[in-house]
Amino acid sequence: MPELPEVESLRRYLIREGIVGRTFDQIVLEDKPSPISGTGAISRIANVKGRKIKSLERRGKQIVAVLDGGVMGLHMGMTGQLNVLGSDESAPRFTRALFTLTNDLRIALVDPRRWAKLQYFETLNQALKGLGPDALDPDLTGDRFVQSFRGRTAQIKPLLLNQSIIAGVGNIYADESLHRVKISPDRRADDIPTDSYKALLLAIRESLEHALAFIQSNLDDRGRPYIVDAHDERMHLLRKPGSFCPRCEIPLVTQKFSGRTAYFCSNCQK
């Protein structure tokens, strides 16, 4: 489900639960290929056993647990969630993997759709391979952002979802940001001026920071991040059929870009 704000909230939740400094005692996987994929993946994930978590980091939607020897990558896909279980709590429905850490701290990877991924890597670089700069990384300057779209003929919407260009932006916040800066999702990337790109980067960050602050102030009674849904009223753009542009008050239109639905205003977004 998650985009950057949800993943960052998940990372902070795990840190609050005290997973850093603990060791993986056991990992029980559901007997289906997911959430492990690829040849030899099961034997590789077994490498995390006995390893201590030195830190828990994130780039874009990818969580990385840096171990004392290797790195575990966690990606929640579209429906993945991690839940720390109470001492007599049994694993919930759709649990695909169950970790036991030092002192019997148990964490369930719950993922109805089985698109979450667990992977073991030798190095941090391998774990982050193919990911561009994190959307909130200050090293991603406006100029660098502009540069990454130079010579691109594709439409801006699918490019914003490309994690090798900017990591952490998903369908919701892409639409939200484009609306904020009045750029149409079908605009060709090489048709957008430099200044608009700089405004777009700011808008992306505002959307993400706003969402992160909202999630952090709405944790559930067990301290877990609230699962945001697409119709959440804190979004400017209400992603549902029949909703209206908050500026023009005319109905939003939808358009699919390689299978992903964009909501936008055909009047103010050019």
Add this chain to the structure above:
DNA sequence: AGTACGTCCTGATCGC
């Protein structure tokens, strides 16, 4: 290389 599209998987929701 860059772009466009199909596919992975399963639950929830909507219309008949």
Add this chain to the structure above:
DNA sequence: TGCGATCAGGACGTAC
């Protein structure tokens, strides 16, 4: 109430 069609916030492989 039941059932099929459609949709879902992600990412990757493939073909051009």
